[in-house]
Amino acid sequence: MSEARNTSISQSSGRALPAADLARTVVFAAFIAVLGLFPGFYLGGAAVPIVLQNTGPLLAGSILGARRGGAAVLLFLALVALGLPLLSGGRGGLAVFAGPSGGFLIGYVFSAVVVGLIVQRATPRPGLLVLLLANVAGVAVDYLVGIPYWAAFTGDLRVAAIQSLVFVPGDAAKLVLVSLVAAAVHRAVPTVPAASPRTAED
């Protein structure tokens, strides 16, 4: 690794140190796992409970951006696939990728990347509208992966699409929630998507 690039961990321009990158990716993968420890919430009269964990990939994209957000979700899913019970309800292993929602899990990686790509375009920091738009796109991408994946089992894309409609009310509530939370976090920690200039706290 070139030393010249590491001019300072506190420099606001340029890339963050690889260690800082690695830490954010790892910690956000863990964050998604910890969300799985909480029971579902019923929001705004939605019939289906919001499994808090499902907000993780959208939050990862909204807060870390495309590269680190996508990497965090990928890492989380890799751990699940290895057999760690990190999905909500203590589920894990390869079987979770085999069922009807398996494609939606894989789609989360693309969700995070797409959300991140849109949010990154907003400078200096994304407003609520951009976040809403990004998260709508993120959820849509998840369907684009999840529905054909399920169709591979059912053999019929149309049927798979109809069956996937059950997720729509929950996802709508979820993306509003994520946008509100992400907007608040961006206000509180304005440097989030950049290279995190930080002061040694002393």
Next chain:
Amino acid sequence: MIEFEGIGHRYGEHAVLDDVTLRLTEQRVAFVGANGSGKSTLARMINGLVHPTGGRVLVDGVDPARQGRAVRNRVGFVFTNPDSQIVMPTAGEDVAFSLRKKGLSRAERERRASGMLARYGLAGYEEHPAHQLSGGQKQLLALCSMLVLEPDVLVCDEPTTLLDLRNKRRFVELLEQLPQQIVLVTHDLDLLGNFDRVVVLDEGRVAADDLPEPALEHYRKLIS
């Protein structure tokens, strides 16, 4: 020997350090100062975690801003919060993590990690979940993970701030017995009696630089 030559540092418009020049040759040196005095930033420059925006640092003649890897091989760093510096799930794995690039076999890494834990009162904790250790034990583990690399210098940034009084004392006594050169950043003034030199920083400048007693007296006057 650690040398700071005309160090300045600013975060944007805000100057944190201004023209600090020091030559640290003593074995036990402490940095004290109020919040925002620049002492943690100065300490982080010793192993290249922060690079000065003006002047330069030399650790035995090597500049951490240019040769970070070489310097980090010789300078260990213990942070304030043990929960965020323990990186692996068990105590043994955490110490062994430091050795991952030493070209040692897995068995040898584990053996050295166990030896290190045993030496600092954590014998038998190899398989213990790191997050279930007590605060004092966690800070000892952080110390082990650094010392296993046999550094020449150990920088500690307020390592005792989150410990109770008894663990504070124990930790500093332990530091005093180490063969390494120690740079301790702290608010716990009572623990510095046996130090060789105390540097008082105030608003980014050296306000006093002396033996513990006169330096701390100066500091107490400064803050009163």
Next chain:
Amino acid sequence: MTPLGLYQPGTSVLHRAAAGHKFLALLALAVLIFVVHSPVWLGVTALAVTLGYPVARVSPRRCLQLVRLLVPVLGLVFAAQWWLVGFDSAAVVCLRLLVTLGAANLFTLTTRVDDLVTAVERGLRPTRRFGVRPERLGLLVGLTLQAVAALSMIAGQTREAQRARSAERSLPAFAVPFLIRTLRHADELGEALAARGVDDD
């Protein structure tokens, strides 16, 4: 590496088989069931997978857990598929699901996470030429599990703070501070990793 995991210790043939081989067998099975369209042959495959459970001596408790997980999913899918397409299609889809879910779950139950990590690290070695470093997977698993432990603690503290301000029912009142503390933890961990030479790898 970790007491966590869905692995169930045992000494059966399935436990002793190499993780890499089991994974390849699982892939072959996945391909097979999408090539086969006959409900009879799919039924035979499903039966074979089911027989794997007694062979691996999976505890009845675990089997029951699996049944409780499978029955609602299969029932729902069967009903929807029957209604929208027809009985034959519903049977084929459900048998496919049964085979993939059953086999994948059997794989997870009989394979230690450590062995799987080693197998993946070995299997992905050819990707090195593309700049991937598969040998770091084990470290990533360890780092992430430790971060899960640290964040669980932070989540608990955030929850208490929320209760203290009696804002228990507000989700943002939990999520926002939890995320901010999560990011701070990430910054501190980044520094700690840098101090331990991660940038110099």
